[in-house]
Amino acid sequence: MRHHIVAEQLPDGVTLKEWHMVRGEEQQSMCGRDVAEGAAELPDDAWGTDSAHPFCHTCGALYLREVP
Numbered sequence: 001m002r003h004h005i006v007a008e009q010l011p012d013g014v015t016l017k018e019w020h021m022v023r024g025e026e027q028q029s030m031c032g033r034d035v036a037e038g039a040a041e042l043p044d045d046a047w048g049t050d051s052a053h054p055f056c057h058t059c060g061a062l063y064l065r066e067v068p
C-alpha cells in the first residue's frame, strides 16, 4: 500500500495550509483530516523536500513510524 501526500487548503480554496500524508486510497489523512475532493497530490518520496512544505507534524511522525 502506497502512501501519498495531499494538500490542505485554507477556506479560500487557493492558499496552501499544509501537506498531509495519506495511506493508500483512504479518504482521511493519517492525522484524521478529510481529504478534499480534487486536492493537490504529491508522491510520498516528496516527504521532507521543499515541495511538501509546510508538512503536518502529526502525519510526519506517524509516517516515520510506519515506513522503514
Ligand SMILES: [Zn+2]
Residues within 6 Å of the ligand: 019, 020, 021, 029, 030, 031, 032, 033, 056, 057, 058, 059, 060
Ligand atoms: Zn496531517
